[in-house]
Amino acid sequence: MAQREATAPVSLRASGAVARRQAVSRGSRYVLLAATLVGVFVLLVLAYETAIEGADRISWSFITNYPSRFADQAGLRSSILGTAWVMGATIALAFPIAIGTAIWMEEFAPRNILLTIVKLNLANLAGVPSIIYGILGLALFVRFLEMGPSILAGAFTLSLMIIPMTVIASQEAIRQVPPSIKEASLAVGATHWQTVRHHVLPGAMPGIMTGIILATSRAIGETAALIMIGAFTFIAFDNTSLTDDFTTVPIQIYNWTIRPQEAFRQNAAAAIILLMVAVVGLNLIAALIRERFRRE
């Protein structure tokens, strides 16, 4: 026993400068973890604050009433309808064009300078601020093509905005389809388009759908571009055609936020809860599709 203690100084534990470096490194884990949790913490605080502020205002009449200058009578009816119309038209316009572009780039485009230009152009368009799309919509659709601040003008504007991100997601999905499937189809005599139509597209569909849903969730919250084309208006009727003036839920939130009265602040919070339910719902669906088809 005594002999063992004599040789004990040979320890694996570091001392001096090395021990200090190791302690600093161990400590760094907690500092960095704290930084990571800042984002999560902010997310939770925001969710909590909104729920506290707005939950009491959510009722059936809040959804079915037109906007009003009296906060307790104001509702989201016209903005929900406007959002539904503009999103429907945007989806119908944007997605065929986006998927067509992605198919052309991945399957039909000649591998030359033209393809490079289209690719670079898309990457840059995806980074253009939404308010610039709003300016384009204002000058081109509202004024030059004389559509006015209509649902159609809004849908065209939002379509141009979400096409780049949808193309990029769809390209990714098309690239994931194994070439062996394509080669098999071509080998039994199918034409290039038949191969794409019956084998590539179905295989890429889950990825394309994910991209489409995420683009929709971005468009549904878009405010600045639609304000620029003139959708910041008082609407007290139900939209019935694409040429109607319109407003949307995010614009209504903006309208209520900038008013000084506390009661309108509650309305804004209640509308935010509904908007976030839609956005989170869309993101969950996208995540589910991605998980469901990952294994195949």
Add this chain to the structure above:
Amino acid sequence: MKGECALQATVDQQAALARALRKQPFRRTSEMVIKTLLLLCAAVSLLTTALIVFVLFSEAWTFFEHVSLAEFFLDTDWQPLFEPSSFGIWELVAGTMNVVLWSLVFALPVGLGTAIYLSEYAHPRTRKVLKPLLEALAGVPTVVYAYFALTVVTQDVLQPLFGRDNIPIFNSLSASLMLAVMILPTIASISEDAMASVPRDLREAAYGLGSTRMEVALRVVVPAALSGIIAAILLATARVVGETMIVAIAAGSTPHLTLWPNESIQTMTGFMLQIGLGDVARGSVKYQSLFAVALVLFMMTLIFNIAATLIVGRYREEYE
């Protein structure tokens, strides 16, 4: 009889072959039609860029017929709505730079810390939970952040903390804080991707020489991933420059040549939204100033985005 039958069969076969051959050109035309349609789809995005550039330049051209380039770039006063009007862009650019500066001050340490933790420290299972939560922040509509900036951040936190005299109701600090939250996932996610693609050999060599985990992360992985990190910062900057709702609602609408966070300012996007809200007469200089500001904004975001793309391109070459 037998010969006739055989003859009949050959005739049938020939007819089938002829039909098939006739079908071939049809299939080829339909292929051509579809190919052309797809090409037209792809042309839409090229057309979009062309139209943006055309609209911005042509309207800005009319603006510069009334306001000289010298006034636009040398004057320091932005007062387009009241007489005597003056159009010096710098107050708006300063407003934009103000929120860029402060949002990066808050978002950079937190975003890079997050990226380092997720890439170098976190258990794969922890990362799998935390990363989607952080990316959820990127999906929040910006008008929602704007609401928080004005109500929660300014009225519930900043004003009680620093006093109403020091923090006006519209201030750049509240907008910058929410912009920082908005770009946090951009910085964290892209930086983390860059760190994750640093080859393992580099880490193992450093550990082999006796480095601690923190030394490996800060002295080996971060420098090796630096170009990816810079690209992330540039992309985040472009998003702040182009973001409208947060700054329009929370930062105010009074142009000031200042970088202090406790003042009411106006950014380029904030001014554009202000014009978009009202009904400024078409063809007036005020209306056209919108396009001149939009052109400056478009150029700024384009430069940041292209710089990011170039840096990422260089970075890929290094490791493949």
